[in-house]
Amino acid sequence: MSEREFVNKNFKHIINIDFRTKLLMTMFLSLTVLSGKVQYRYPIFLFAISVVPYLLLLDIREYGKCIKGLVLTSAAWAVSEFLPKNTDSFLQGILYMAAAIVIRMLPGIMAGYYTFISTSMSDMTESLRRMHMPDAFIIPVSVMFRFFYSIREDYKNINEAMKMHGLTFIKNITDPARILEYKLVPLLVCSMRTADDVAVCAMTRGMVPGSKRSSISNARLKVLDYIIMFLFAGIFIYFVIFN
Amino acid sequence: MLELKGISLSYEKVCILSGINAEFKHGEVNVITGNSGCGKSSLIKLINGIVPYIDKAEVSGDIILEGISLQDKNIVDRSRHISSVFQNPKTQFYALDTTDEMAFALENRGVFKEEIFNKIMFYSGLLGTRNLMGRNIFRLSGGEKQMIAITAVSCMEQQVYLFDEPSSSLDIKAMENLKEAILKLKELDKIIIIAEHRLSYLRDIIDNLFIIKDGNMVKFESGGINDDICAEYGLRMLKKVKKEELSKESTSVADLFANESKNISAGYDKNLCNDTDVLYCRDFKYRYGDHEVFNFDIYFKKGVHFIIGSNGVGKTSFIRCLCGLSRGFKGKIYYGRHRVRRPPDIISLVMQDVNYQLFTESVWDEISIVSDDDVKKESILKDFGLSDKKDLHPQSLSGGEKQRLAIALCAASKKPVVILDEPTSGLCRNSMYKTADFINAMRDDGKTVIVISHDYEFIKYCRGNIVEFKGREIKAL
Amino acid sequence: MLNKSRFSVKDLVNAGMFSALIIGVFWCCGMIGFIPVLMPFVPFLGAFCSAPVFMLYTSRIDKPGMIGILGCLFMLVFSLSGHGLFVIPVVIVLSIISEIILYTGKYKSIIHARLAYTVFMASSAGPLVPIYISRESYRQYLIASNYGADFADKMLAVMPMWSFFPIVLAGCLGAYLGTGLGVKCLNKHFKKAGMI
Numbered sequence A: 001m002s003e004r005e006f007v008n009k010n011f012k013h014i015i016n017i018d019f020r021t022k023l024l025m026t027m028f029l030s031l032t033v034l035s036g037k038v039q040y041r042y043p044i045f046l047f048a049i050s051v052v053p054y055l056l057l058l059d060i061r062e063y064g065k066c067i068k069g070l071v072l073t074s075a076a077w078a079v080s081e082f083l084p085k086n087t088d089s090f091l092q093g094i095l096y097m098a099a100a101i102v103i104r105m106l107p108g109i110m111a112g113y114y115t116f117i118s119t120s121m122s123d124m125t126e127s128l129r130r131m132h133m134p135d136a137f138i139i140p141v142s143v144m145f146r147f148f149y150s151i152r153e154d155y156k157n158i159n160e161a162m163k164m165h166g167l168t169f170i171k172n173i174t175d176p177a178r179i180l181e182y183k184l185v186p187l188l189v190c191s192m193r194t195a196d197d198v199a200v201c202a203m204t205r206g207m208v209p210g211s212k213r214s215s216i217s218n219a220r221l222k223v224l225d226y227i228i229m230f231l232f233a234g235i236f237i238y239f240v241i242f243n
Numbered sequence B: 001m002l003e004l005k006g007i008s009l010s011y012e013k014v015c016i017l018s019g020i021n022a023e024f025k026h027g028e029v030n031v032i033t034g035n036s037g038c039g040k041s042s043l044i045k046l047i048n049g050i051v052p053y054i055d056k057a058e059v060s061g062d063i064i065l066e067g068i069s070l071q072d073k074n075i076v077d078r079s080r081h082i083s084s085v086f087q088n089p090k091t092q093f094y095a096l097d098t099t100d101e102m103a104f105a106l107e108n109r110g111v112f113k114e115e116i117f118n119k120i121m122f123y124s125g126l127l128g129t130r131n132l133m134g135r136n137i138f139r140l141s142g143g144e145k146q147m148i149a150i151t152a153v154s155c156m157e158q159q160v161y162l163f164d165e166p167s168s169s170l171d172i173k174a175m176e177n178l179k180e181a182i183l184k185l186k187e188l189d190k191i192i193i194i195a196e197h198r199l200s201y202l203r204d205i206i207d208n209l210f211i212i213k214d215g216n217m218v219k220f221e222s223g224g225i226n227d228d229i230c231a232e233y234g235l236r237m238l239k240k241v242k243k244e245e246l247s248k249e250s251t252s253v254a255d256l257f258a259n260e261s262k263n264i265s266a267g268y269d270k271n272l273c274n275d276t277d278v279l280y281c282r283d284f285k286y287r288y289g290d291h292e293v294f295n296f297d298i299y300f301k302k303g304v305h306f307i308i309g310s311n312g313v314g315k316t317s318f319i320r321c322l323c324g325l326s327r328g329f330k331g332k333i334y335y336g337r338h339r340v341r342r343p344p345d346i347i348s349l350v351m352q353d354v355n356y357q358l359f360t361e362s363v364w365d366e367i368s369i370v371s372d373d374d375v376k377k378e379s380i381l382k383d384f385g386l387s388d389k390k391d392l393h394p395q396s397l398s399g400g401e402k403q404r405l406a407i408a409l410c411a412a413s414k415k416p417v418v419i420l421d422e423p424t425s426g427l428c429r430n431s432m433y434k435t436a437d438f439i440n441a442m443r444d445d446g447k448t449v450i451v452i453s454h455d456y457e458f459i460k461y462c463r464g465n466i467v468e469f470k471g472r473e474i475k476a477l
Numbered sequence C: 001m002l003n004k005s006r007f008s009v010k011d012l013v014n015a016g017m018f019s020a021l022i023i024g025v026f027w028c029c030g031m032i033g034f035i036p037v038l039m040p041f042v043p044f045l046g047a048f049c050s051a052p053v054f055m056l057y058t059s060r061i062d063k064p065g066m067i068g069i070l071g072c073l074f075m076l077v078f079s080l081s082g083h084g085l086f087v088i089p090v091v092i093v094l095s096i097i098s099e100i101i102l103y104t105g106k107y108k109s110i111i112h113a114r115l116a117y118t119v120f121m122a123s124s125a126g127p128l129v130p131i132y133i134s135r136e137s138y139r140q141y142l143i144a145s146n147y148g149a150d151f152a153d154k155m156l157a158v159m160p161m162w163s164f165f166p167i168v169l170a171g172c173l174g175a176y177l178g179t180g181l182g183v184k185c186l187n188k189h190f191k192k193a194g195m196i
Helices: A017-032 A038-043 A043-059 A063-082 A090-118 A119-130 A135-165 A175-203 A223-241 B040-048 B098-109 B111-128 B142-154 B172-187 B229-235 B269-276 B315-324 B363-368 B372-382 B398-412 B429-444 B457-461 C008-036 C036-058 C065-080 C087-104 C110-142 C149-156 C161-193
Strands: B002-011 B015-025 B028-034 B058-065 B084-086 B160-163 B190-195 B208-213 B216-221 B252-256 B280-289 B291-300 B304-308 B331-333 B349-351 B415-421 B448-452 B465-470
Touching: A017 A043, A017 A090, A017 A119, A017 A223, A038 A043, A043 A063, A043 A090, A063 A090, A090 B015, A090 B415, A090 C008, A090 C036, A090 C110, A119 A135, A119 B098, A135 A175, A135 B349, A135 C008, A135 C065, A175 B084, A175 C008, B002 B040, B002 B315, B015 B208, B015 B216, B028 B040, B028 B172, B040 B084, B040 B160, B040 B190, B040 B252, B084 B142, B098 B142, B111 B142, B111 B172, B142 B172, B142 B229, B172 B190, B208 B229, B229 B269, B252 B291, B269 B465, B280 B315, B291 B315, B304 B315, B304 B429, B304 B457, B315 B448, B349 B398, B363 B372, B372 B398, B398 B415, B398 B429, B429 B448, B429 B457, C008 C036, C008 C065, C008 C110, C036 C110, C036 C161, C065 C087, C065 C110, C087 C110, C110 C161
Parallel strands: B028 B190, B028 B208, B084 B160, B160 B190, B252 B465, B304 B448, B304 B465, B349 B415, B415 B448
Antiparallel strands: B002 B015, B002 B058, B208 B216, B280 B291, B280 B331
């Protein structure tokens, strides 16, 4: 039986790039897009590069996020290009700014999302290890993503319990600090308990921070990785620095 | 062989265990049991090192494994010989992915990649979890999570396997799988120690039963274990209560797809929604993913109703829809002649994990969320045995007390419908009886109590109607 | 065991968990920033809501480096989600200062913890810096396209350049107030429940 059997079915992609490549790509992409120069001199190119994260999301089958993102991006671009620029309206100024924010930040957010959702924890840990990051950084990073999932689940359950008890925002609108308390306190309690349990579990499985560990991951920089890294670095250098 | 010599344990001067001696041999299933708070979990924690390295306690005595004392070894050192499976499936995972989880312990030891894959393949095949490989742990059911945990610790190939109430949130089928896994470990000649309340699923495989009472431990070997001992020590029944034993007169079967075939002979008169005492659920239709879960009508009269059914048939989905927690759900609910548009107005819910439902800083404040009547609150707290804990923080109570508090809130509230989701998972016999008493008290108070449970012993003890949900056969994933 | 880290498993798991919570709360508050009028309030709100979580975190810290880890994760999440790299140097400096503050308080002083977070949250405006930077180049663009400096200024009246420092201060203020609330909450709930 081949080891490919065990690869998470969620991670079977066409584009298989290393975590380090994704990090660099996200960084260069977001820097390029954030720079105002590119939007004003090469708008078409910017649009093209903004769409890249969505293509990647398609590859990992995150259709929902992909569609929402594309719709939002297109709306922002439409506002940016076609809204009349010669009126005094405050509202239009607001709208224009909102569109600008979406255009500048959304590609970076989506690329970052892709980076973390499309990488399994063992690949991420192995890539970070090869970058010579210490355990004191690697362990919290991998645990942080695990906790994003469990916090989200806990938060949902707590909101439902609040609803059943009638502790809604509307009924307590005079005292918003109470609502924050109702939401945060059970969340903190549950999260702290989870953290303690996970730490105990890790210890009973022999984890010692700082000791040498092996990995089932195959993280390796291949030709495709280098191509992508140089491509995005090149884009950044050319469009942002030299222009 | 694992030996305990003269083990004594105290938490802040309160003595839990005194002078315990025991021997655990290879290839035997040892079960430790006793009432809540007797110290069985503490004993497990003592062996794997959580006590005293994480939970501070005063410990004396020695633990000897194959002639070597474990006294001065910390948790990580002990983990070279001992594996542990804990109670809560949700929080005993380090990784997000099942394969990563199984490889975790071996990666920590620096084992080579090919070797790790070999071991994973072997143990997942042995324990029947091959089909769970490569999946997101958060999307698995409780039983599946627990099986992944067992497979992960099996890959470590240790000598000692400790289980701390592993069946706590599991349903019947999952408990069967758990039992099979334990049997396989027994065949591999391991030392197995399980702390448990529910003995019925282990009945066929127990070799030694240790009962802790008043700080001492008594041993019974497999030949001498029977229900009389359980009765004497106040334990849960050993004998499995079968579905067929539940009262036939009060059992009815609810066909979850009755509305599809427009089966009017299902007997639900739509005029019942005009009856004062009836909770009527009409046109309850629910899809999950690409298959329909149910499409039916159902009603509940005043009294106690138990919903039973196989795992995954849709009991929890039904309850969620009934409570209005399911988005886009269009079923209609009627109570007391009126259409109910906001189910939380008439329904109190106790979830499986009570920790999500504790919001305030004292027991009294907590019960004040649902009621303003001080006299009533006092009397309810007294009935539930929480009067002297009025000013304590809800999170400082024990698990059983939290459960009681959650049910007390339902009793104190004016809402006529109470729903309990698996209220007896993890409870010892006395707590289980008390829960049944609370439910009966609420029924006498005129409430409609709906309970989801797979604990037949509990259902048999408590009087009530039983509704069995029968859906379509869902193909195994 | 060679090269053993001076952090225990418990420390690192707690660091990861609390960072997830603090960053999560901050991010959710940041969502309101998509409405431009509300953007100046993001640092204040984010610092305020995440402060109680931070206070709880400090109750579990007993050695230097834990804030540093939080800072690193903060940098990681915000620079990789399109907020630019400006957060990085800012957070590094502020983390070091926060660590020093906590160290002098011997990890038991509440006032030191509050100060530490106040300083740390001066970085809460970091994610907003790109908006200011691009604002400048947009202004240049408008002028270059013959719209006139006057018009450009009117358009950008929502967030003038001088508003940056008040926003940073607002972030610090939010952190200070929030930690005060956090201490109250800690005493009311966690100390009472015996979880600290």
